[in-house]
Amino acid sequence: MAPEQSITAKDLLDPDGVIVSSGERLATAVVAALEHAQTVNIDLRGMPPISSTYFNVVLRTVRDQFGHQAVERVVVSTPSSIIQSVFDRSKTAFLSPVIH
Secondary structure (H helix, E strand, O other): OEEEEEEEHHHHOOOOOOHHHHHHHHHHHHHHHHOOEEEEEEEOOOOOOOOHHHHHHHHHHHHHHHOHHHHHHEEEEOOOHHHHHHHHHHHHHHHOOOOO
């Protein structure tokens, strides 16, 4: 298994600009990469503003495909501290135990 694989998110943007569709496209690529790499680094350079919805689609897909702990294997590279914070909050939410 390779230590890390990088995915350029802007290459997977939905041509119509639909955020959920863009997230689904990225999620498909991340799931495929996790089959062969310990960590997947999502390169967010050149992306338009991103909401937590985008990250939630990706992280939910990873969790559903590989289990809760696989979410730890997804990281992002971004020059924006705001986008990093949005990703970190989404990731933390997926890693937090469910409270009943």
